[in-house]
Amino acid sequence: MPMIPFSLARRLAPALQPLRWLCARGWLREADVDLCLRLLHPVLRLQRVFAQVEARRWVAEDMLALTLRCNGNPQGWRAGQHVQLYLQQDGVRHGRSYSLTAVGRDGRIELAIKRQPGGRLSNMLLDRLAVGQVLELAPAFGELQWPDDGRAVLLAAAGSGITPLLGLLRDALARGFSAPITLLHQVRRQGQRAFVEELQALAERHRNLQLCWVVSGAPGGRISREQFDEIGGEHLIACGPQGFVEQLHGWWTRSGTLQVESFSPLQPLAADDVRDVQLRFARSGQQVQGSSQLSLLEQAEASGLRPAHGCRQGICASCTCTLLGGVVRDLRSGALFAEPNQPIRLCVSAPHGDVEIDL
Numbered sequence: 001m002p003m004i005p006f007s008l009a010r011r012l013a014p015a016l017q018p019l020r021w022l023c024a025r026g027w028l029r030e031a032d033v034d035l036c037l038r039l040l041h042p043v044l045r046l047q048r049v050f051a052q053v054e055a056r057r058w059v060a061e062d063m064l065a066l067t068l069r070c071n072g073n074p075q076g077w078r079a080g081q082h083v084q085l086y087l088q089q090d091g092v093r094h095g096r097s098y099s100l101t102a103v104g105r106d107g108r109i110e111l112a113i114k115r116q117p118g119g120r121l122s123n124m125l126l127d128r129l130a131v132g133q134v135l136e137l138a139p140a141f142g143e144l145q146w147p148d149d150g151r152a153v154l155l156a157a158a159g160s161g162i163t164p165l166l167g168l169l170r171d172a173l174a175r176g177f178s179a180p181i182t183l184l185h186q187v188r189r190q191g192q193r194a195f196v197e198e199l200q201a202l203a204e205r206h207r208n209l210q211l212c213w214v215v216s217g218a219p220g221g222r223i224s225r226e227q228f229d230e231i232g233g234e235h236l237i238a239c240g241p242q243g244f245v246e247q248l249h250g251w252w253t254r255s256g257t258l259q260v261e262s263f264s265p266l267q268p269l270a271a272d273d274v275r276d277v278q279l280r281f282a283r284s285g286q287q288v289q290g291s292s293q294l295s296l297l298e299q300a301e302a303s304g305l306r307p308a309h310g311c312r313q314g315i316c317a318s319c320t321c322t323l324l325g326g327v328v329r330d331l332r333s334g335a336l337f338a339e340p341n342q343p344i345r346l347c348v349s350a351p352h353g354d355v356e357i358d359l
C-alpha cells in the first residue's frame with residue numbers, strides 16, 4: 001500500500017533535485033535512494049520513469065490502448081515518439097518499444113500495443129497486464145515532426161504504423177491545424193482498423209480530415225500507384241513495414257517533405273547457421289562465448305554490460321557501436337558487414353563468426 005497518493009508522488013519530482021545533486025557527486029547511491037523512495041510510492045524514483053496502468057481499452061481486434069500515469073520524470077516527450085517499456089515477469093526483465101499515441105500535461109500517456117504472433121512481451125501485456133500495475137519506461141525517442149508550414153499533409157500507415165501517426169494527428173488537430181489532412185491506413189483484415197470510432201469522431205469535428213482505409217486481404221487489396229496519386233497532400237509522413245514504406249517513398253514525387261519510419265520483422269536464422277562464436281568487448285576487456293543467433297545487444301547485456309539503447313528494433317540508433325573485427329549479420333535483412341571500424345546497431349546485428357566490438 002503506497003504511503004503517499006499518486007498525485008503527491010508526481011509533484012515530488014522537482015523537490016528531489018538536492019538528492020539528484022548528491023548522487024551526481026557520488027555522495028549518495030541512486031539505487032539506495034530509489035529503494036527508499038519506492039516505499040513511499042511504487043512509481044517514485046530519482047531519475048527513472050515509472051508509470052502505473054490506469055486504463056486498458058481495445059481499439060481493434062488485435063490492438064490495445066493503455067493509459068499510463070507517469071511519475072514526474074519524463075522530459076519533453078511528444079506524441080508520435082516511441083518509448084521502451086519494461087515488464088518484470090518471473091524474474092526476467094522484458095523490454096519492447098511502443099508508440100506514444102497521446103502525451104498529456106498531467107503525466108498521462110497512451111500507448112497502443114498490437115498483438116504479435118510469438119511476441120512474448122506484447123502478448124503478455126495484452127492478456128495479463130492489469131490496471132494498477134507498475135511498469136518502467138525508458139526515455140522517449142523518435143524524430144517524426146508535424147510539418148507546420150500550413151500545406152496539406154498525407155499520413156500513410158500500414159499495420160501498427162498507425163500508432164505514431166495518430167499521436168501526431170491528435171496533436172496537430174488540438175493545435176488547430178486547418179489545412180487538409182488525409183489519413184490512409186492499410187490493414188490485412190477489416191477488424192484490424194484501429195481507433196475507428198475515435199477517428200470518425202475527429203473527422204466529424206474537423207472537416208479538414210479525410211479518412212481512407214485499405215484492406216489488403218480483401219479483393220483489390222493493397223494500395224496501387226494510381227490510388228496513391230489521387231490522394232491529396234503536399235507532405236507525406238509514412239510508417240509501417242519496410243516494404244510498404246519503401247514503396248511509398250518510390251512513388252512520392254510531390255514538392256513537400258517526406259518523413260518515413262519503418263520496421264521489419266527479424267529474419268530467423270537457418271538451423272545450419274546457428275553456432276557458437278567468440279565475442280570480444282574491447283573497452284570492457286571481456287571475452288565471452290556467444291551465439292550467432294542472438295543480437296549483440298542481448299549478448300552484451302547477458303555478459304553484464306549495459307550498452308546504451310532505445311528502441312531495440314534498429315530505428316533510434318542509440319545502440320550504435322563500432323565493429324572492430326569480424327563479420328556481423330543484419331538480423332532484419334540478413335546482409336553481412338565485415339568492414340572494420342564501421343558503425344553497427346547492436347540490437348539488430350548478430351555475430352556471423354568471432355567478432356570484436358568497441359564496447
Ligand code: FES
Pocket residue numbers: 308309310311312313314315316317318319320345346347348
Ligand atoms: S536500440 Fe534503437 S537502434 Fe538499437
